[in-house]
Amino acid sequence: MGNVLVLAEHRQGALRDVSFEMLAVAPKLAEGMGGEAVVLLFGSGMDDLAKKIVNYGVKVMVVDDPVFENFNAEIYQQALSALLDDLKPKVFMTGHTAQGVDFMPALAIEKKLPLVADAVGLAFEDGKVKATRQLYSGKLNAVVAFKEADTYLVTFREGAVEAPDPSSAGSVEKVDSPVKEEVSYRKFVEYIEAEVGDVDITQSDILVAIGRGLKEDKNLPLVEDLAAAIKADIAGSRAATDAGWIPHDRQVGTSGKAVKPKLYIAMGISGAFQHLAGMKGAKTIVAINKDPEAPIFSVADYAIVDDMFKVVPKLTEKLKELKG
Amino acid sequence: MKTFVCIKYVPDTSEAEVKLNPDGLTVDDSRFSFDINDADNYAVEESVQIKEAQGGEVTVLSIGPKKSEVMIRMALAKGCDKAMRVEDERMYGHDPLMVAKVLAGAIKGQEFDLVLTGCMASDDWHMSTGVALAEELGVNHASMVNKVEVLDGKVKVNRELEGGLLESVEVELPAVLTIQTGINEPRYAPIKGIRMAQKKELNVVSLDDIGVDPAAVGADASGIELEKLYIPEVVSTAEYLEGEPEEKAEKLATILHKGGLL
Numbered sequence: 001m002g003n004v005l006v007l008a009e010h011r012q013g014a015l016r017d018v019s020f021e022m023l024a025v026a027p028k029l030a031e032g033m034g035g036e037a038v039v040l041l042f043g044s045g046m047d048d049l050a051k052k053i054v055n056y057g058v059k060v061m062v063v064d065d066p067v068f069e070n071f072n073a074e075i076y077q078q079a080l081s082a083l084l085d086d087l088k089p090k091v092f093m094t095g096h097t098a099q100g101v102d103f104m105p106a107l108a109i110e111k112k113l114p115l116v117a118d119a120v121g122l123a124f125e126d127g128k129v130k131a132t133r134q135l136y137s138g139k140l141n142a143v144v145a146f147k148e149a150d151t152y153l154v155t156f157r158e159g160a161v162e163a164p165d166p167s168s169a170g171s172v173e174k175v176d177s178p179v180k181e182e183v184s185y186r187k188f189v190e191y192i193e194a195e196v197g198d199v200d201i202t203q204s205d206i207l208v209a210i211g212r213g214l215k216e217d218k219n220l221p222l223v224e225d226l227a228a229a230i231k232a233d234i235a236g237s238r239a240a241t242d243a244g245w246i247p248h249d250r251q252v253g254t255s256g257k258a259v260k261p262k263l264y265i266a267m268g269i270s271g272a273f274q275h276l277a278g279m280k281g282a283k284t285i286v287a288i289n290k291d292p293e294a295p296i297f298s299v300a301d302y303a304i305v306d307d308m309f310k311v312v313p314k315l316t317e318k319l320k321e322l323k324g
Numbered sequence: 325m326k327t328f329v330c331i332k333y334v335p336d337t338s339e340a341e342v343k344l345n346p347d348g349l350t351v352d353d354s355r356f357s358f359d360i361n362d363a364d365n366y367a368v369e370e371s372v373q374i375k376e377a378q379g380g381e382v383t384v385l386s387i388g389p390k391k392s393e394v395m396i397r398m399a400l401a402k403g404c405d406k407a408m409r410v411e412d413e414r415m416y417g418h419d420p421l422m423v424a425k426v427l428a429g430a431i432k433g434q435e436f437d438l439v440l441t442g443c444m445a446s447d448d449w450h451m452s453t454g455v456a457l458a459e460e461l462g463v464n465h466a467s468m469v470n471k472v473e474v475l476d477g478k479v480k481v482n483r484e485l486e487g488g489l490l491e492s493v494e495v496e497l498p499a500v501l502t503i504q505t506g507i508n509e510p511r512y513a514p515i516k517g518i519r520m521a522q523k524k525e526l527n528v529v530s531l532d533d534i535g536v537d538p539a540a541v542g543a544d545a546s547g548i549e550l551e552k553l554y555i556p557e558v559v560s561t562a563e564y565l566e567g568e569p570e571e572k573a574e575k576l577a578t579i580l581h582k583g584g585l586l
């Protein structure tokens with residue numbers, strides 16, 4: 001029997017999107033292997049969250065234990081190590097998130113099980129479970145097959161597939177907590193909320209976004225001029241915030257902000273998936289990049305393949321003219 | 325503090341065209357420029373800052389080809405003390421668990437308080453090696469770290485979660501930390517450091533030298549197999565604006581203006 005066990009992820013009382021997205025993949029995969037998809041939920045006081053998942057026609061196993069109050073890799077690993085022995089799923093998957101990447105590789109080593117990280121697709125083909133993943137800034141895809149093993153471990157990328165619609169009512173089962181030992185060597189201290197800056201880019205109508213292509217901070221006036229001409233706020237990729245060109249609260253993407261402006265002008269940004277996840281909700285997207293293969297063009301409405309240093313000054317000039 | 329910092333020599337593919345070799349399983353990397361992985365550059369800086377504040381020693385560890393020694397020397401020039409390079413064709417590089425076993429083999433038997441890795445290698449994007457390495461070494465860990473505070477016998481670190489949220493956790497030493505970009509401002513190597521780096525110890529070792537059984541980290545030992553590589557099509561529905569840079573700029577300005585987008 002080939003069951004697919006999915007660990008749902010939640011934080012501060014809410015389920016993360018990836019928990020639902022995995023339900024677009026797991027049932028199909030399980031069906032191919034003659035099994036079913038089962039969702040595992042770790043937490044403290046999980047009734048409400050369990051109710052949200054059970055509408056997707058799956059069995060939800062809830063492990064309710066105060067030790068799960070806040071995520072702790074050591075505790076998760078201990079619990080999962082025991083549960084994998086008990087439940088023997090063919091595939092065990094969770095999100096490729098700050099949470100998933102913090103325990104899955106250690107679990108793989110401990111249990112001597114194979115792992116595919118950051119899968120964007122997962123299927124049962126020719127009698128094998130195969131994962132698709134990306135390499136080289138998204139310019140290369142790989143198909144990786146699991147060799148025979150008791151359980152295959154997978155961390156699945158958030159945003160890689162769309163969550164399905166709720167279907168039918170499944171069932172909820174409570175499971176005794178397998179956590180026996182107190183964990184002492186790693187301690188959760190607190191959450192620290194994102195900093196708030198002078199401008200809230202999630203509220204901006206127009207964003208001019210810069211990336212590593214800006215090269216140096218002395219090139220910033222180029223962008224500031226354009227932004228001033230069209231009353232836009234300036235945002236950017238992680239490369240731009242890491243370099244200190246713009247403040248951290250202006251970062252767009254998975255580890256920054258999700259923005260929904262009417263117009264997003266991306267220049268010198270390659271369009272890594274972590275960036276796209278934060279801006280593909282923009283109504284109109286303009287991409288200026290000198291690399292025709294840059295993934296940013298896959299979400300653009302208007303594309304300019306060229307050197308931003310040649311295009312942007314002219315663009316600013318022309319816009320000023322048109323506005324009179 | 326005795327620290328190991330793991331660094332990887334990676335191709336810069338942000339602007340390069342990626343082409344496959346005829347075998348369909350390897351990439352033609354002859355035209356790429358290689359350098360230290362972005363996150364590892366921040367890990368090097370963090371290890372040197374910790375040494376400057378706490379005293380101790382930093383050892384650079386890298387699995388890679390001879391030509392990566394320029395990168396290793398650069399880390400030594402920035403203040404790391406010595407280095408070890410593992411070169412062995414028998415390791416299955418597609419599986420981060422195998423890579424972690426080799427890194428662990430190189431560290432085992434030596435004293436350490438901290439091992440720093442990058443949180444992600446920009447070529448293969450596994451985000452798995454550091455946490456696997458911790459388990460293999462039998463020590464604690466924290467991943468996606470963007471702040472480190474050294475306390476007595478432990479570190480307090482900030483882990484970066486999604487959406488700009490951070491999580492502060494305490495981890496007892498020894499531990500592996502996977503370092504996220506932006507944690508510090510990586511320094512440039514000083515001229516004097518570059519000269520001194522040439523004299524620092526750089527040990528080149530094979531799997532046999534570090535006591536790792538090649539059969540335990542080879543393709544047969546891995547539970548996964550790379551079946552194929554392919555170049556995904558960039559499917560774009562965008563309207564491409566053509567012409568000289570100036571014309572493109574004019575066309576875009578007109579579209580934005582007339583289309584009521586401003």
Ligand SMILES: Cc1cc2nc3c(=O)[nH]c(=O)nc-3n(C[C@H](O)[C@H](O)[C@H](O)COP(=O)(O)OP(=O)(O)OC[C@H]3O[C@@H](n4cnc5c(N)ncnc54)[C@H](O)[C@@H]3O)c2cc1C
Nearest residue numbers: 211212213237238253254255256268269270275290291308
């Ligand atoms: C856990 C994690 C979370 C992350 N979260 C985020 C996030 O929230 N947001 C985010 O953005 N990234 C995030 N990243 C980083 C992400 O993977 C990429 O590294 C980053 O987005 C790259 O930024 P970039 O596009 O500016 O730089 P690069 O990828 O280096 O791209 C630079 C681009 O500029 C172009 N260019 C260069 N010169 C010119 C020129 N003269 N004219 C025009 N174009 C030019 C190049 O062709 C290239 O496409 C995260 C990574 C990790 C591991």
Ligand SMILES: Nc1ncnc2c1ncn2[C@@H]1O[C@H](COP(=O)(O)O)[C@@H](O)[C@H]1O
Nearest residue numbers: 330331387441442444445450451452453
């Ligand atoms: N060949 C290697 N040599 C040294 N360190 C490596 C190597 N491969 C991966 N690492 C380390 O593991 C980190 C994460 O890699 P990955 O899990 O592949 O994303 C990198 O940032 C490096 O610190």
